[in-house]
Amino acid sequence: MVKVAHVQLSSCCGCLVSLADTYEKLLDILNSIELVYCQTLMDVREIPDNLDIILVEGSVCLDDHHALELAEEVRKKAKILVALGACAATGGVTRFCRGNQMSKPVHSSFSPLTEVVKCDLAIPGCPPSPEVIVNVITAALNGDAEYLQPFAELAEKGEACGCDLLYKVVNKSLCMGCGTCAAACPTRAIEMLDGRPNVLKELCIKCGACSVQCPRIRFPKLIEEIE
Template sequence: MDKPIDAPTGVPGEKPSGKPTFAYIHFAACSGCEISFLDNFEKLLEIMDMVDIRYMTLINDNTEFPKADIVFVDGAPCLQSAESVEELKKARENAGYLVSWGGCSTTSTINNFARGGQAPQPQHESFPPIKRLVKVDAFVPGSPPGPEMAYNVIRAFVKGDTDYLKYLTSYSVGGWACGCDLIKDIVENALCIGCGACAFACPTRAIEMVLGRPCINWERCVKCGACYAQCPRSFQPVPLMDRMMEEL
């Protein structure tokens, strides 16, 4: 295998000599996001043609985390584990473009419930979203995200499709990244169009459309942020819309 590049570019579309390099690092999570990545089947071969996969525990034997042009971070690091925190910081240092892949790394999701409710013990562990510890370049929420998102993000990075990456770059869920954000930001501001995209995106079926509006089952909500991310009214790419209007 070739020697890793000296310094990642971190710029979509700017290729180093040879193929852009890719790494995938995994923290506390169920591994569903990693399996979803591999569920691309024949498109996984296209991904391997687009990038040189230098580190991913399920498909290669590398033990040292290398420098890479694009790095996917899956899962939430344990705040009480110095090893996990240092590993995340090292990934940020070695990454040109860092992608928060999946709900656990983006919003912490089910890991939010790791605080409190346990049997008495000397200390409780917490698993924050990675954006609280390092700078993140793009967010792909969902528990797990669809397999096609891995292909689309890597392809957009390699091709320099900044219009596609723009939403993922600016993604920022407020509050607890749960259905309450959807109600507060979208429904209560009269932005909901009743399309049902939020209900379709919910991995735990916590959202039911009632009279054309989302109704949240709070006991099922795992705070993954998928509903907010899939809502077409949660983000309006104004420059892109302006260009589309000019072309009409």
């Protein structure tokens, strides 16, 4: 039985809500895994050792030594460490600190989990959709490396925004105009104009959901075969 844990750092619990919102799909997954730790759903005080997958939501407060120790602990105890949601994957709204201001010495400093410890996968979104969470867990259980590749790249890079989509796809005339990026954006920062995505930078929270969901980035070989 695959052992899975959910750990929460500095977050709003939105990612946990998405995980719980998988409903019957979560029940299907629970037939294949054993959820051994979750601060909100279970009365377990210590994170067990030798876990297969640990889902971590929230950014790491660099002024809190307990948060730093927890980040190191989950890295040591997980075979696959997953940064769940924009805060853990790229920093999300915590990048802006207070009131959309740039960080100052008087403010607490937050960094995404991907910049504090090495993560194997990162699931973007604020919060990530229940379907993506289910698909990533299922792909990890089945060893589907092709599906997991963009999530692994996001974990390694630790940074993403709508500008990446423009640079990698639109500016290279690779966009198919499918609208997947606009549908995936949690803040509606992407609008389709004349069949092409237009990124509203003032609304973009740099979660990376658009880049990870773009078929051109996720399945380049498959798209080439179809064309």
